[in-house]
Amino acid sequence: MRRIVFLGPPGVGKGTQARTLCARLGILHLSTGDLLRSAVAQGTPLGKSADGHMRAGRLVPDDLVLKILADRLAQPDAQAGFVLDGFPRTEVQAVALDGITLVDGVILFELPVQLLVHRMTERWFCPKCSTVYNFVTRPPKKAGLCDLDGTRLEQRSDDQPDAVRTRLATYQEKTKPLIEFYQQRGLLRKLDASGTAAQVGQRMRALTDD
Ligand code: AP5
Ligand code: MG
Numbered sequence: 001m002r003r004i005v006f007l008g009p010p011g012v013g014k015g016t017q018a019r020t021l022c023a024r025l026g027i028l029h030l031s032t033g034d035l036l037r038s039a040v041a042q043g044t045p046l047g048k049s050a051d052g053h054m055r056a057g058r059l060v061p062d063d064l065v066l067k068i069l070a071d072r073l074a075q076p077d078a079q080a081g082f083v084l085d086g087f088p089r090t091e092v093q094a095v096a097l098d099g100i101t102l103v104d105g106v107i108l109f110e111l112p113v114q115l116l117v118h119r120m121t122e123r124w125f126c127p128k129c130s131t132v133y134n135f136v137t138r139p140p141k142k143a144g145l146c147d148l149d150g151t152r153l154e155q156r157s158d159d160q161p162d163a164v165r166t167r168l169a170t171y172q173e174k175t176k177p178l179i180e181f182y183q184q185r186g187l188l189r190k191l192d193a194s195g196t197a198a199q200v201g202q203r204m205r206a207l208t209d210d
Contacts, residue, residue: 001210002027002080002081002082003103003104004027004081004084004103005088005103005106005187006083006085006106006107007107007108007109007175008108008111008191009109009116009175010167010171011116011119012111013109013119013200014085014086016132016197016200017197018031018083018085020204021204024205025081026081027081028077028078028080028083029083030072030083030085030087032069032086032089033085033086035072036065036068039068040054041127046068049061054158056166057158057163057166057167057170058166058170062090062092065093066093069084069093084097084103090174090178091177091178094178104187105187105207106182106188107208108190109191109193110190110191110192112194113168115194117168121161122134122135122136122137123155123156124144124153124155125155126149126153127151128146128151129148129151137196138197140153191204
């Protein structure tokens with residue numbers, strides 16, 4: 001599989017697994033969340049429109065997300081394959097994706113909700129190089145500082161309890177129906193996302209090695 005969609009709730013480990021899988025297969029890691037956060041940090045018009053939605057834990061409007069997704073997929077480094085991490089998230093996006101590219105498989109990440117909350121509230125990241133840490137499961141060597149460049153780590157604005165609750169509810173309402181959407185197309189493969197990142201990575205390998 002080289003054209004892959006990652007489907008699953010917030011905090012389940014999509015970004016963590018996408019980085020490893022894409023490095024192994026030499027394909028593009030396309031996270032709409034990362035692209036939007038970078039637009040917010042740069043203060044672009046897109047970033048200004050997206051910021052309030054993201055802070056509150058709501059989805060960014062479909063037309064904005066579809067535009068950045070289509071632009072990124074049209075670039076040369078997407079032609080060898082990709083993991084779409086956090087896209088599609090609504091039925092409108094899923095139908096639009098059908099018109100943009102073929103997909104070989106959809107990996108559904110599954111984890112009990114208490115563990116999701118824990119993974120999000122303990123997450124910190126480096127604002128300079130974007131490395132993601134977890135104070136429980138992947139702590140930095142020196143407290144509060146990035147291992148790679150020593151920058152002070154920060155928390156995502158949407159990892160605060162209120163936004164986390166909204167993100168989980170939004171997933172249930174808007175994104176979960178896509179499980180059925182992709183099951184009907186015969187594309188869905190379920191992944192047990194419990195255990196360490198390395199254990200999940202082993203299961204991922206078994207699901208994607210074809
Ligand atoms: P996005 O950035 O996509 O966030 P998300 O889907 O909420 O997912 P996360 O990034 O929170 O979690 P993840 O599954 O990547 O977990 P991670 O690997 O970091 O979207 C953010 C916002 O942007 C949305 O709310 C929305 O506003 C907007 N947006 C984005 N795409 C959109 C779209 N298509 N349409 C509309 N709006 C959109 O892991 C989490 C933590 O757990 C880390 O600390 C990590 O180190 C740790 N961890 C990972 N794996 C393990 C493991 N196996 N064991 C223990 N700890 C682990
Ligand atoms: Mg992510």
